[in-house]
Amino acid sequence: MPIAVDAIARLRSRAPLIHNITNYVVMNSTANALLAIGASPAMVHAPEEAPGFARMAQALVINIGTLSSPWLSAMEGAARAAVEAGVPWVLDPVAAGATPFRQQAAARLAALKPAAIRGNASEVLALAGGGAAGRGVDATDSSDAARDAARALARRFGTVVAVTGAIDHVTDGDRVVSLANGHVLLTRVTGTGCVATALTGAFLGAGLAAFDASVAALASLGVAAELAAERGGGGPGSFETELRDALYRLDDATLQSRMRAT
Amino acid sequence: MPIAVDAIARLRSRAPLIHNITNYVVMNSTANALLAIGASPAMVHAPEEAPGFARMAQALVINIGTLSSPWLSAMEGAARAAVEAGVPWVLDPVAAGATPFRQQAAARLAALKPAAIRGNASEVLALAGGGAAGRGVDATDSSDAARDAARALARRFGTVVAVTGAIDHVTDGDRVVSLANGHVLLTRVTGTGCVATALTGAFLGAGLAAFDASVAALASLGVAAELAAERGGGGPGSFETELRDALYRLDDATLQSRMRAT
Amino acid sequence: MPIAVDAIARLRSRAPLIHNITNYVVMNSTANALLAIGASPAMVHAPEEAPGFARMAQALVINIGTLSSPWLSAMEGAARAAVEAGVPWVLDPVAAGATPFRQQAAARLAALKPAAIRGNASEVLALAGGGAAGRGVDATDSSDAARDAARALARRFGTVVAVTGAIDHVTDGDRVVSLANGHVLLTRVTGTGCVATALTGAFLGAGLAAFDASVAALASLGVAAELAAERGGGGPGSFETELRDALYRLDDATLQSRMRAT
Numbered sequence: 017m018p019i020a021v022d023a024i025a026r027l028r029s030r031a032p033l034i035h036n037i038t039n040y041v042v043m044n045s046t047a048n049a050l051l052a053i054g055a056s057p058a059m060v061h062a063p064e065e066a067p068g069f070a071r072m073a074q075a076l077v078i079n080i081g082t083l084s085s086p087w088l089s090a091m092e093g094a095a096r097a098a099v100e101a102g103v104p105w106v107l108d109p110v111a112a113g114a115t116p117f118r119q120q121a122a123a124r125l126a127a128l129k130p131a132a133i134r135g136n137a138s139e140v141l142a143l144a145g146g147g148a149a150g151r152g153v154d155a156t157d158s159s160d161a162a163r164d165a166a167r168a169l170a171r172r173f174g175t176v177v178a179v180t181g182a183i184d185h186v187t188d189g190d191r192v193v194s195l196a197n198g199h200v201l202l203t204r205v206t207g208t209g210c211v212a213t214a215l216t217g218a219f220l221g222a223g224l225a226a227f228d229a230s231v232a233a234l235a236s237l238g239v240a241a242e243l244a245a246e247r248g249g250g251g252p253g254s255f256e257t258e259l260r261d262a263l264y265r266l267d268d269a270t271l272q273s274r275m276r277a278t
Numbered sequence: 279m280p281i282a283v284d285a286i287a288r289l290r291s292r293a294p295l296i297h298n299i300t301n302y303v304v305m306n307s308t309a310n311a312l313l314a315i316g317a318s319p320a321m322v323h324a325p326e327e328a329p330g331f332a333r334m335a336q337a338l339v340i341n342i343g344t345l346s347s348p349w350l351s352a353m354e355g356a357a358r359a360a361v362e363a364g365v366p367w368v369l370d371p372v373a374a375g376a377t378p379f380r381q382q383a384a385a386r387l388a389a390l391k392p393a394a395i396r397g398n399a400s401e402v403l404a405l406a407g408g409g410a411a412g413r414g415v416d417a418t419d420s421s422d423a424a425r426d427a428a429r430a431l432a433r434r435f436g437t438v439v440a441v442t443g444a445i446d447h448v449t450d451g452d453r454v455v456s457l458a459n460g461h462v463l464l465t466r467v468t469g470t471g472c473v474a475t476a477l478t479g480a481f482l483g484a485g486l487a488a489f490d491a492s493v494a495a496l497a498s499l500g501v502a503a504e505l506a507a508e509r510g511g512g513g514p515g516s517f518e519t520e521l522r523d524a525l526y527r528l529d530d531a532t533l534q535s536r537m538r539a540t
Numbered sequence: 541m542p543i544a545v546d547a548i549a550r551l552r553s554r555a556p557l558i559h560n561i562t563n564y565v566v567m568n569s570t571a572n573a574l575l576a577i578g579a580s581p582a583m584v585h586a587p588e589e590a591p592g593f594a595r596m597a598q599a600l601v602i603n604i605g606t607l608s609s610p611w612l613s614a615m616e617g618a619a620r621a622a623v624e625a626g627v628p629w630v631l632d633p634v635a636a637g638a639t640p641f642r643q644q645a646a647a648r649l650a651a652l653k654p655a656a657i658r659g660n661a662s663e664v665l666a667l668a669g670g671g672a673a674g675r676g677v678d679a680t681d682s683s684d685a686a687r688d689a690a691r692a693l694a695r696r697f698g699t700v701v702a703v704t705g706a707i708d709h710v711t712d713g714d715r716v717v718s719l720a721n722g723h724v725l726l727t728r729v730t731g732t733g734c735v736a737t738a739l740t741g742a743f744l745g746a747g748l749a750a751f752d753a754s755v756a757a758l759a760s761l762g763v764a765a766e767l768a769a770e771r772g773g774g775g776p777g778s779f780e781t782e783l784r785d786a787l788y789r790l791d792d793a794t795l796q797s798r799m800r801a802t
Contacts (some may be wrong), residue, residue: 251523261775513785
């Protein structure tokens with residue numbers, strides 16, 4: 017599968033500045049994942065500076081995990097500024113569908129031309145209007161069930177949609193690539209979905225097209241998770257430590273040889 | 279001590295959704311502890327959705343660590359909604375007594391019918407009106423000194439009070455169970471008290487009564503800490519990693535055999 | 541170099557309460573670093589209690605990483621209260637110069653008599669008016685380039701300035717001490733600069749003069765990083781875990797023997 021064969025090398029040579037407006041739970045872990053893969057993260061949310069900062073960045077990541085109204089305004093301002101400046105951005109619609117507030121926020125942001133959207137099955141189904149209500153932040157639907165919804169969503173918003181789960185699917189509304197990498201311990205560490213989104217931002221910032229950036233991000237996380245599980249102590253604490261080490265060590269040759277894409 | 283003999287199995291089979299309105303410092307570590315033990319955490323604080331979210335959850339955790347007025351309003355709204363919907367909730371009155379703002383907030387929340395309160399000795403003494411002022415977030419009183427205050431507090435608010443320290447005490451105002459598990463490195467990792475509170479929420483969400491849920495939470499954390507100290511490198515970094523692994527591996531047989539309760 | 545020969549022993553015997561108004565990304569990691577070295581951290585930002593809390597603390601740490609206007613007000617109130625009460629405080633002007641909002645905030649805070657300022661080269665150059673714009677939170681200038689700016693800044697504000705990088709420089713405007721400890725993995729873990737600032741607060745709280753506190757903090761972090769790199773798995777995840785263990789184990793004899801100061 018000849019996608020993004022030099023993705024990591026390009027990322028590390030560019031060391032893109034990734035502007036994150038993300039949730040409190042994962043600010044530390046996504047910043048660390050971005051540093052491990054080779055990007056330069058910054059977390060900036062004040063309305064006085066978020067739009068201007070987005071214009072300077074190589075990519076913007078917006079994640080609605082611990083959303084509030086003031087933050088939503090900053091997200092919208094930054095997204096608009098990014099699009100105006102030609103800076104690609106990626107949306108993580110955390111728990112879309114769980115509450116009306118969250119559903120409306122996700123829909124408003126999706127309309128602001130993200131280059132990519134990354135969610136779990138429940139979130140993608142909710143955003144696509146599939147009626148799934150989700151249950152908090154963990155998916156209650158399988159990613160396969162959301163595959164068609166992802167394609168419809170990608171077409172409606174003219175974006176790339178990645179739906180992650182046991183199998184990940186990336187689609188631009190036409191093509192679909194499915195990825196079988198990963199490890200069950202990813203579901204026992206908070207914010208690994210948010211890390212997938214942040215890494216998508218990193219590869220966007222490295223200059224990859226949105227489809228390739230999404231595939232590279234999910235494949236990198238999935239392969240790193242497999243490598244981490246081989247070295248960790250079998251629980252989520254040591255797994256997360258090893259996951260950061262694995263992202264830091266990952267290279268394109270390993271990624272291409274271990275990536276299971278169809 | 280035949281308390282909560284199948285607590286962990288019940289928790290894992292139910293995988294309860296635990297709604298947390300907690301402090302910025304521990305959002306990541308408490309989410310990860312909840313995932314490790316088998317619960318599904320969500321952090322939601324916006325006034326637009328916190329009450330509605332609390333009604334959907336199996337339990338609610340309120341922790342005043344990095345309190346501000348807007349968050350206090352969300353906490354009160356969520357607590358009221360939880361009680362109306364029959365969803366049990368647990369209060370962590372972080373640094374109650376350290377400032378008037380914090381003392382008043384803790385007192386207002388304690389009056390909103392939490393199923394359980396979990397604090398250190400200084401916090402429990404302050405909330406009980408014992409006059410201890412604390413000193414930041416770390417206890418300056420011993421948990422034994424707070425044992426009587428805990429009983430009085432439990433009676434006044436019709437709740438279960440857990441006071442943690444070298445020895446933990448859990449009381450409903452009548453019964454007292456004391457737990458001698460734990461490890462000194464728990465005092466060198468930020469937010470381990472908050473983890474104890476979050477785990478109490480997890481066991482409440484699994485359907486245990488508040489007294490049993492409090493005992494199960496403190497015993498689980500104490501036993502996991504002992505197991506972690508046996509495997510870690512002797513410092514707080516490796517200890518915290520091993521603590522998450524130990525919570526993930528913990529089962530009822532190990533818990534019951536290692537729990538030192540009187 | 542006979543600076544702060546009993547710094548760690550003094551810190552551990554006093555266990556100073558360190559009040560932090562810091563950014564969301566590093567609240568957990570700086571609290572854990574402070575606990576590892578022997579201090580007692582508290583994160584308190586509400587305007588209702590921040591000034592009062594600052595008066596009770598042994599030192600105050602202000603870090604503008606995820607700044608917003610309400611937080612800036614709390615920072616100013618706490619800094620003024622600290623100075624009135626004779627409580628030393630340290631400023632971390634994160635990404636000063638990256639946006640006008642941030643540049644103005646850093647300048648306003650620097651005028652409120654911090655005992656010390658700790659930044660990377662881009663931040664120190666920006667604050668000194670050197671015209672460097674930085675690029676997000678990571679330095680794009682070398683610490684050597686900022687050495688003269690640091691001295692000018694120290695003189696202008698009557699404070700101690702520490703500029704960190706491959707070589708760290710500490711100056712009171714007159715003396716300059718340069719430190720060659722550290723490890724490249726510090727640049728691949730988020731918030732290690734913020735940890736340096738927090739540790740400066742810890743040593744200020746232990747009663748050291750600002751110059752000695754800054755040197756002790758940077759030397760402690762640099763030596764701990766070297767020890768951590770010897771034990772870790774070669775990536776930033778295991779390195780950060782080992783760094784906390786190394787701070788916990790560090791003693792004055794090790795610090796003095798490994799410190800490379802000129």
